[in-house]
Amino acid sequence: MRNKNRRKYSLWLYYVLSVAILSSALLSVTWYVTDRFRTFFVDQQRIALEVYARTVALDIEENGLPLSGFAEICNASKQTDKTLRLTLINTDGEVLCDSAANPPEMDNHGIRPEVLTAYAGETGSGIRFSNTLQATLLYVAVPLNSDDGVWVVRAARSLTAINDLLHEVFRKLFVVSVLLYLALFLVSYYLFRKINPPLYEIRQGAERFARGEFDRSLPDYQVKEISELANAMNQMATKLDSLENLRREFVANVSHELKTPVTTIKGFTETLLEGAKDDPADLERFLEIVSRQADRLADIIDDLLTLSRLESAPLSEVLALDWHDLCDILKACKEVCQSRADKKAIVLRVDCRSPVRIYVDYSLLMQATINLVDNAIKYSPEKTMVKIAARVDASHVCIDVSDEGPGIMEIHIPRLFERFYRADKARSRKLGGTGLGLAIVKHIANVHQGEVAVSSRVGSGSTFTILLPKKT
Numbered sequence: 001m002r003n004k005n006r007r008k009y010s011l012w013l014y015y016v017l018s019v020a021i022l023s024s025a026l027l028s029v030t031w032y033v034t035d036r037f038r039t040f041f042v043d044q045q046r047i048a049l050e051v052y053a054r055t056v057a058l059d060i061e062e063n064g065l066p067l068s069g070f071a072e073i074c075n076a077s078k079q080t081d082k083t084l085r086l087t088l089i090n091t092d093g094e095v096l097c098d099s100a101a102n103p104p105e106m107d108n109h110g111i112r113p114e115v116l117t118a119y120a121g122e123t124g125s126g127i128r129f130s131n132t133l134q135a136t137l138l139y140v141a142v143p144l145n146s147d148d149g150v151w152v153v154r155a156a157r158s159l160t161a162i163n164d165l166l167h168e169v170f171r172k173l174f175v176v177s178v179l180l181y182l183a184l185f186l187v188s189y190y191l192f193r194k195i196n197p198p199l200y201e202i203r204q205g206a207e208r209f210a211r212g213e214f215d216r217s218l219p220d221y222q223v224k225e226i227s228e229l230a231n232a233m234n235q236m237a238t239k240l241d242s243l244e245n246l247r248r249e250f251v252a253n254v255s256h257e258l259k260t261p262v263t264t265i266k267g268f269t270e271t272l273l274e275g276a277k278d279d280p281a282d283l284e285r286f287l288e289i290v291s292r293q294a295d296r297l298a299d300i301i302d303d304l305l306t307l308s309r310l311e312s313a314p315l316s317e318v319l320a321l322d323w324h325d326l327c328d329i330l331k332a333c334k335e336v337c338q339s340r341a342d343k344k345a346i347v348l349r350v351d352c353r354s355p356v357r358i359y360v361d362y363s364l365l366m367q368a369t370i371n372l373v374d375n376a377i378k379y380s381p382e383k384t385m386v387k388i389a390a391r392v393d394a395s396h397v398c399i400d401v402s403d404e405g406p407g408i409m410e411i412h413i414p415r416l417f418e419r420f421y422r423a424d425k426a427r428s429r430k431l432g433g434t435g436l437g438l439a440i441v442k443h444i445a446n447v448h449q450g451e452v453a454v455s456s457r458v459g460s461g462s463t464f465t466i467l468l469p470k471k472t
């Protein structure tokens with residue numbers, strides 16, 4: 001729960017933020033592209049104007065002034081390119097000719113920045129609003145070495161055309177941006193409408209499931225991820241539902257199992273109190289029955305406690321794992337079961353060659369093996385043999401408990417390890433079984449990452465096996 005104390009934001013905020021980021025990115029790209037375009041265009045123009053001005057200057061330097069006077073130069077230029085303005089300025093800043101204006105009406109041009117640069121012998125340029133032409137012009141001025149000193153040839157062109165063009169481009173891009181912005185917003189809104197209500201429904205579904213109401217599952221949604229989430233939730237609900245059913249069944253089973261001995265004890269105690277206690281024979285017989293039923297209750301409760309201990313998490317606190325020799329464990333089991341075997345003249349044999357090292361919880365594995373041996377003794381006829389054998393294969397260390405008993409019918413085998421499942425109910429009850437023995441064996445194998453198996457044929461005995469993974 002790392003996120004618990006962090007502020008939570010609605011999906012809305014993320015939508016608005018992403019729309020804002022995307023649209024500002026769009027606008028800055030538009031602005032940047034226009035700006036670069038403008039710079040590029042102005043640079044190109046500047047170069048063209050300089051080339052033109054230098055050509056004119058060179059022509060005058062080499063061929064001298066035309067006989068007809070200065071005006072001829074500017075007129076010629078006007079003829080070549082109408083959009084171009086050519087100005088010729090002498091050392092004193094006086095305009096000698098201008099292709100776009102009348103020199104006598106013009107003021108002294110000697111202090112125009114680009115002209116000053118040209119006087120100094122370099123190429124001067126600048127963008128300015130021209131009072132003469134009432135437009136923004138790009139000026140390029142170059143020096144011209146005449147007999148009278150340094151003159152200046154200045155070429156200029158209006159930037160109005162390019163500005164108009166750029167404005168047009170910018171305007172169009174802006175319109176497109178706005179349209180994209182709108183589209184983006186609509187898509188986001190659509191997504192929002194598609195995602196938010198399902199999320200709300202899923203949340204309500206989860207709350208329903210948490211309350212144990214599994215009758216209504218979540219519908220299928222159009223958005224893939226959401227539909228997957230809903231499906232996962234439905235699967236979880238199904239699992240929870242069946243777990244809940246298992247739990248109910250288990251509680252019903254436990255109650256049923258406990259009811260019989262409790263009813264018996266109650267019945268016999270009442271009979272005793274009502275006068276049976278006065279007959280010594282009845283007293284002894286009834287008390288024996290009561291005692292046996294109390295033992296039975298104790299057995300069931302012991303087994304239930306064992307099971308719940310094996311199911312409690314974390315397991316690491318329940319398991320006391322260590323290295324042991326399996327043969328020692330099997331021999332100890334034989335010791336424990338020997339007297340029960342003797343009563344039925346059953347021969348118990350341990351088949352194990354030390355050392356078979358295993359990493360297990362000693363007492364749990366003892367209990368599992370004893371449960372198997374106990375069953376073998378309980379369900380086998382007298383004067384038979386029960387074998388407890390250790391076996392090692394490529395990946396497992398196995399404990400086989402085989403008997404020469406009645407065997408188990410195949411239909412029972414799949415459910416044999418379930419709690420309270422008995423193949424032969426009457427017999428098991430008569431022999432004092434709780435029906436939990438094999439469930440405990442399976443649990444113990446599982447907490448060791450192992451498994452259980454059984455192979456049995458009616459009439460020719462059974463072999464129960466605990467398979468433990470080999471640890472090297």
Ligand SMILES: Nc1ncnc2c1ncn2[C@@H]1O[C@H](COP(=O)(O)OP(=O)(O)O)[C@@H](O)[C@H]1O
Nearest residue numbers: 375376379422423424428433434435436437438
């Ligand atoms: N060695 C065996 N031979 C025949 N039947 C067996 C054997 N072991 C177990 N079973 C059958 O499996 C059932 C479940 O065993 P278990 O869980 O130990 O319960 P129980 O308390 O009845 O012994 C028994 O009731 C019995 O019907």
Ligand SMILES: [Mg+2]
Nearest residue numbers: 375433437438
């Ligand atoms: Mg048993």
